[in-house]
Structures are given as structure tokens and as C-alpha cells.
Amino acid sequence: MSEVNSFRDVAVVSVASYQTKTLSEVNEVQLMADLISKCRNSVGVTQEDIGFTCSGSSDFLAGQAFSFVHTLDSVGAFPPISESHVEMDGAFALYEAWVKLQIGEVDTALVYSYGKPSAGSVIDVLATQLDPYYVSPLWPDCFSLAALQARLLLDNDLITLEKMAEVSMRSQKNGFDNPNAVRSSEDVSFDDLMNEPVTVDPLRASDISEIADGGCAVILAAGDKARSLCERPAWIKGIDHRVDSHTLGVRDLTRSPSAFLAAEKAGVSDDRIDLAEIHGITSAQELILEKEFGLNEKTLVNLSGGSLASDTMMASGLIRISEVASRIISDEADRGLAHATSGPCLQQNLVCILEGE
Amino acid sequence: MTDPNSLPAALSEKVEIPESISGLEPVRSVRSPIRLVYDFVPSPPVQQYLRSYSKKKILGHRSPVDGAVFVPPRGVDPRHGVLIDESVELSDRGHVGNFCVTHLPIPGRDDLDIPYVSAWIHLDGANVGFLGLVAGCENDEVHIGMRVQAVWKEEDELGNTAENILYWKPTGEPSVPVEKAGNRAWEHTNE
């Protein structure tokens, strides 16, 4: 997006999310029905009040073609709804909904996404995402690719194992107060983390995100509608996403140009950032992202524990947005950055800047 | 309209194949098999539904909104997006809401004689249909509204699966009128 200020004011007015190691009491449809109901009820709207609905999920993750068709049940799509679906993280569904609201014909949107990686081997599933001729047939897993990236950073003295451990510690301690954090600890120590054995060289277990099942629902509203639904809406001041080349050997893996560009276009540098929720699958990726976003010690990063604490493929990005939004809605913060990523080694990135009034 | 046989200008430059391989039979395709294994764990209401089959019972789910009964249970009412937790036991009799005569083999179902009839079975007490095989009569006797009942496997072969019902056979009862068969029944009761 070019001139941020010329856009219609759109805000997150309601969020609901849930993550757990293994979803067993309910299936994805029931989970989403529950989250979507909570999300709508908390601002007193029904599906008939919603102008546009957009969701994100993956057939490959679910092991079923057209899996999102079943999940439409959770919305209650009768009478029929104006609706679309992206085979992407829910953060990109939110982007599509934001675009729809910009046209000005509808004032509210429901966004949701979910994933149940516990049903299969997510790291094998993710290998099918890679170049189908040269890379996918070698079945590299996403953490191995992220390890290649981490070693480049370490070899070039751009990060240290100590810095990585600090990121892991931050995640585990911050996650302690978050019921959705699967891996968290009140009293984990720096030494514990430094002494952890290497699992995917040079990464230790805590440097790698904890894979979790879950989902997230968000309601967006424009202008006065947002003000009428929510005392303190979390206004989207800027939102942008960009993609880098897929070919790892071509990229400078110590950087994420698309993350930098998305943040710049979303207006990250216009004002201070109180808090940030960033989406990486390793501690090293969080360090790359902090640098690309220009964050400093004044910004509280991943108060939820972040995706290291609970990583739900297809929902982690939308959950980052909901975490920032809920802290603005509850007046704990004024301005925050939320980030979503997709593809190997931070290939595709979305940045959303949210602000309270 | 552009000519599909001439490449777009940008793609018309020929690829220079290195001399060392230019005279050889080129590789044109690669094989890359994919095998992914998932744990299929039915949701709790479906678990209950499948278990009830071993007792030759069919469970439905009743919507808290208007009492509509869904089979198999979906855990939610798809019209309203609300959770359902009330189970109801349904009859193993119903009618054919609609059907298809298929002349193609189905992967993994070598046991089916071709052509076979699959039908949307609307159980007595349910408000939507579910798919079942209709047999025990000539294919051309099957019609919308035909009354059918389940033919179950032998007691000692029963498991926790919908496959306990071998097929649905005609009961010989008078047919349900077409305008009240299948989904149309609901519109009717709501009039």
C-alpha cells in the first residue's frame, strides 16, 4: 500500500484464539464454531451483521482436499454469506478482508484460520512446499532449512548462541501467563537453555518453535462501526506483505528483505512501537526480524511467548495480530506491530501496525 | 485472438543446450512420489456415532436452534454455526431422497457390481440425508421417495463403523411423495 493515510479507518474489534499441543476434545469445525461465536458475541454481532468473511487453512496440513468446505459449517453460512478463502495463514485472510473493507461497501468482516498439525508430520508436509524439481524430492525439513540460516548468522557474527538463548528464555517466561502457550516456564534459566543439547545443528530444542494445534477468529470493523462495537478499537494504521525469491541459494539468508519492505510500507518507522508479536520458527529468525523491523529495547517483543511457545501453522500469523490487538483493546499498549511469515527461511512476510486512540 | 501455437515474444528465444548433452535423449520428466500419513481421529460426536453402529444403532444430532436432526453428527449446526451436543437415536428405516446409478468402479470397492445405486437416505426422524448403497431390487426400480431399511452385517461382524450397514433394501411400504421427499420434507414441515 502506498499512501497509508488515504485509507479508510479499519480496526480489529474482537479476537478469540485457542492453542494446545493436541486438539482431541473437539475437531477443527467445533473449535472454530466456538471461537467464532465468542468473537461475535463479545461485540454483540451475528453472522448476518458481518459484511465479508475470509478464512485461511491448508488442505495439505489437513490431509484432505477442500478441507475448508467443512469448516464453513462453523460460521453458520445460511443465509448465504459473502466469503472467500486463502490457502495461506489467516493473517493474509485478514489482509484480504481489510482490502474488501477499503472498497467501502461493507463495514464489518470476520476472519478466521486454523491448523491441526498433530494429525500428521508437519515437517514432511512442509517439504512439499519447496521447489518441486530440485529441493522437495530431497525432503529437507523446515527446521533444517532454518538451521542453515542460523549457522550463516552465527558464522558471520550477526547473532550469538547467547542471543538465541535470550530469545528462547523470553518466549518461555512470557508464555507462562498465556494459557495458549504450549512451551512455557516461569523459572527457566539462561544456563539451562545454553546447556541444552543441539537438536538441529546449531539449533537447540528451545530454539525451535513448539508445534501446536489451534485456531483464531478476528472481527474487523470500519470507522464509526468499529467505535460502536468496541470502546477502544485496535486501528490498522498500516498493513503490507511482500515475498522474496523462493530459491534459497539466491537469497542472503541472513536477511529478510520482504520483512523489511513490508514493515516499511506498513509504516513501522512512523512512530514508536510499544509491543511487537513476531512470527518465526526459530529464535534466530526472531533476531533477524527484530533487526529488519528496527525494533529496540523500548519494544516489548512477544509478550504472548510468540510462535516459539505455540506454533500453529496457518494460524500463527493471525494469532500474532490478535495478540497485539487484544493488548490495545484492553488499553495495555498504544501502538504495536504484528507479523506473519510463510515459506522457507522467512520467504514471505506480512506486517500489520495497530494503534489505539 | 492470439495464436496459441506461437509462443509469447518473451519466451520465444531458444534455450542453448550445452553441446556435451545436446545430442542425447533429453530428460523430459522426473518422478517425485509423495506419501504422507495422517492420524484420522473422528471428533467426539462422530466417535459416539461410530460406536453406536456396533449396537446397530444410528445416532443423529439435534440442533438447539430449531430441533433439526443431522446425521451423521457434525458437532455444529451448519446454518447457524452453533455447537450441538444433543444426540438422538434414529430409526434404521427411511426413504430415498435422491440417488445416482453409477457405472464406474470406485477405487477400493471391488466388491461392488457395476452399475450400482448410491442414494441419499433420509432416515425417519432425521432432517438431512446421508449416502448409502441401495440393493435388494433392480436398479431401475429405485426412485425418489422409495421406502428403505438397513441391512446389517451379522452380529459377530459388527464393528465401530458405518460399514456395518451393508446396504439399504426396499421395505415395500408406500413411497413418500416426491414433493415431500428428501430435503423438501423440511420446507414442507415449515410451511
Next chain:
Amino acid sequence: MSAELTAVLGVGQTKYSSTRGDVSIAGLCREAAYRALEDACLDWKEIDAVVIGKAPDFFEGVMMPELYLAEALGAVGKPILRVHTAGSVGGSTALVAASLIQSRVHEKVLTIGFEKQSESNATWALSLPQPFSVSINAGAGGYFSPIIRQYMSRSGAPDLIGCMVAFKDRQHALKNPYAHLHQNDLTFEEVVESPMLWNPIRYSETCPSSDGACAMVLGNEKSGDKADKPVAWIHGTAMRSESNNFPGRDEVNPLASRQCAADVFKQAGITNPLKEIDAVEIYVPFSWYEPMWLESLGFAEVDHGWRMVEDGTTSLEGGKLPVNCSGGVLSSNPIGASGMIRFAEAALQVRGMAGDHQVDGAKKSFGHAYGGGAQYFAMWIVGAEKP
């Protein structure tokens, strides 16, 4: 605040065929993309964003292929979105691309739908057996045949209407060099005598399985005004979805279809579709869906759509409302692209660029796609003039 006027600046397609054995997935997509760019007289640098659509990733076994395709489609450093709304995806993808311009977020967007079905077997991909359940549903034909039976019974349509549609669309395909099926010697008798697959659906009344890609370049009002070639102006866009298998659902004429059509015609200021629309591209994977959708969309009265087939109204040869002049889905079906082909063909008609299958003087045309269990709908109306 109103939507930015949006135009189709360029269209590109590949020759649809059962196997495009000479190209990679990227190569297939690039062929369509370059044709669209060349038609729009633009290059990659001038494109702001890319929107890709395709049906299930299982078809090619590449999960979220937009990631691998980013650099093949000029998207590096730009936004790229990936849409999936079942069979309607090609249409929905075009609508998402249009929304990026209508919202003034971007000025020029490349959108592409593709499928390379020859890499695997579509029937397998669509009928993965589910544990614990009875495996008797033989794909899409098995699903739609009862609905067609219901239409036949309630409309009283003669049995051979489906064959007439199939024959007409295959004749239309002969005039479209991009169509997959070019059955020069096909006779109506052969259509009728072709084997029954899912009674009442004959083999000849089903769509082929194709490799192919279709791309469009969409632009804002300024770029539409500046274009050297004629453009197609968007007059209306609409998407609707509804749940499946609930009590009282009208499966023959789903409410989502009716509401979607009502919305798009209202936006375009059209009150009499039959009179005001000159060419129609609707998603007809099984021949009987032509009369069924004509009724649902409001081109025909309920239960009378088949008469338009019978009396030749929907034929390019002198019909009042030529339907699927391109040969339709019945003649070319790269699933992820099939919906976009309908939208692109509608645009070609009002640009006067449809070649031998051009409807003379077409000013307004209608593009349509549907998917799932007839649950997902995407529609647009395009015109030669600005709305």
C-alpha cells in the same frame, strides 16, 4: 467513498490439453502470464501485485505453490496472494485481484489460475477414502447426478437436453483455438450414444481433465483509459457461499447462487439479464448445469431454462443469448483456471477480441464460476463501456 473503476487490460491463456508435457509448472504459468502482459502492453516491473488461484494442492503435490512460483511470476519484492475456493477458485481469484484495485490499494495486478492435472490423477485427489465411512461416492459426477435428476424431474425437461448442451459446447470449441477438445467429426448421435457414467450423466456430458493456465492483467481507471487496446470495464462483482447438506437446502437452485446473481446484476444496473447481456460464460462441468444455472441466474424462468437450449437461444449460431462461446468447461477444464477462463472469456467478448467465437457487437457479458457442492459462487459483469 466508491470503488475505483477497474478494467481488464490483458488476457492470456495456454492451449488447453490433457498433458502439457513440454513445460514445467512455472513454464505453464509463465506462458499465460506473458500472453496477458503482452496483451496489456506491460512488463513485470509495472505490475504491483500478483494473485494466484488453483484448486487443491494435491493435484500437483506442491503445497502453497505460489511460494515456489513467486519468482516465475514477477512477484519478488511484491505482494502475492493465493486463493482457494474449490471449483469457483478461478473466479474468486479474479475478484480478489479486482478488489485490490477497486480499493485503490494497487493500480495494476496480475492474476492467474492454473492446474497441471497430468502430474497426478484428479479423481484420486478428490476421492481420498475417509476411514470409518462408506466409500461409495464416485467423485463429482456421483455428487451432482442426483441433483440433475431432481432438476429433470421438477422441470419436466426432455431427456436429451444435456446432450444438446454438450454438442453445442463442443461445436463452439471448434471456433476457439485454445479449447482442449476439438472434436471436428462429432455427431449429436455420438453424444447421445456415449456411455452412461453416473445416470443421467453420460461420458460426453462431462468435462475433460486438462492442463492449462489463464491469466489477466487488471488495472485502475487511469490505466484503462490509457490502454492502446480495448479494455473490459468491470460493472459488478459478487461472491457468495453457503453450507452444504442442511434441512431444506435447495440443491438444484441454491440460495447463494440466486443472491450472488441478484447482487451482481444490481451493481451493474441490470434488470432484464436476458435482454441486457450479450454473451455469457457460465461454469458448466456437467451439461445439465447450463439450463439449471440459466434459471438460477435469472436468464430464464424457473423450470424453463431447458427451453433456451432446445430452441437454440444459447447457441453462437444465431442464438439470442450465446452461452459458453469458448466451448466452456465441457471443452477445457484445468480446474484451478476454469473459473478464470469464464471471467477472461467474458472480457474478451466485450473487448471484441474473441476471434471466431466472438458474439457480434457484444457490449456486456457475464462470467460465472461455482464450486464445492454447488456452494461457492463467483460472478462478474464486464462491459465495453465504463459503468
Next chain:
Amino acid sequence: MSELEKPLKAELTVEYPFTRTTGEVIGAFMTGLREKRLFGIKRPDGSILVPPLEYDPVTSEPLTEMVEVAQSGVVETWTWVDPPRPQSPWDAPHALALIRLDGSDTSMLHAVIVGSPLEMKTGMRVTAQWKEDRVGHIADLEGFVQEIEKADS
């Protein structure tokens, strides 16, 4: 928990024997693998991309000039895969690395076949090791081995 109460569970296997047509450029690289040769493709700035793409990975412009590159190069970064992934070409633990071949300006992903991670080092020189039976597939290349070991053998 009694047998009756255990949740019902089944394995769902999604399995496809994909056959991918390659187009000319990828096909030529695969043909090269079959013939124990490695090819790249020239970008407009003269740099060489290995493995070759039909298009420039940044500008998307078509690339057409294929060139042969060396079979030895440098490990730019690596990790250790243990246990090996079930469907990968490797049965034993191995390194996965980005390798920049001599004459190439980009690196390619493949395995380095060594006995333990202690033998791996960023910057080490490696050379291609070929399979006996080659069909024109990325796995015709068994992987890379330390260059010095090859010289010894």
C-alpha cells in the same frame, strides 16, 4: 481406559506417484545429472545460477544460456540431519548444506556425506559423488564428499 473407551483412530495415507514434466531448462539439468555433469544458467549480469531456472529468480526475465560448472565447491552453511527423513534419498545421518560450486554465483541445496557433524565445517571444500544408476533426477547426485578424501581414494 477400557478398549471400548479408547478413541477410534485410523491411518489416512495420502500417496501420489507424481510425474513432473520439466520443460527444457530443468530437463537439461536433469540430463546433465544422468551424464554426471552439472549445469547452470547465465543471468543478464553474467553471473551463473546453479541449479538453473527458466527465469531470473529476481526479475523473472527468461534465461536461456546454459553453461557447465565444476563438480567441486565450498560449503556455505550446513546442518546435521539425524535421523534422515523417511522419504529422503538418504538412509544414514548426513549433513544438509548449501554448496557453492566453482564457477557458480549461487549455492545449491544437497547432502554432504560424512560420518559425523564433527567432520563438517563452513567453508570446507566438497566434490560431487554420483550414484551408479542415474535416471535424470536430483538424487542421481548421491551428495557431496570432502574433496580431499576423493583425491586420496
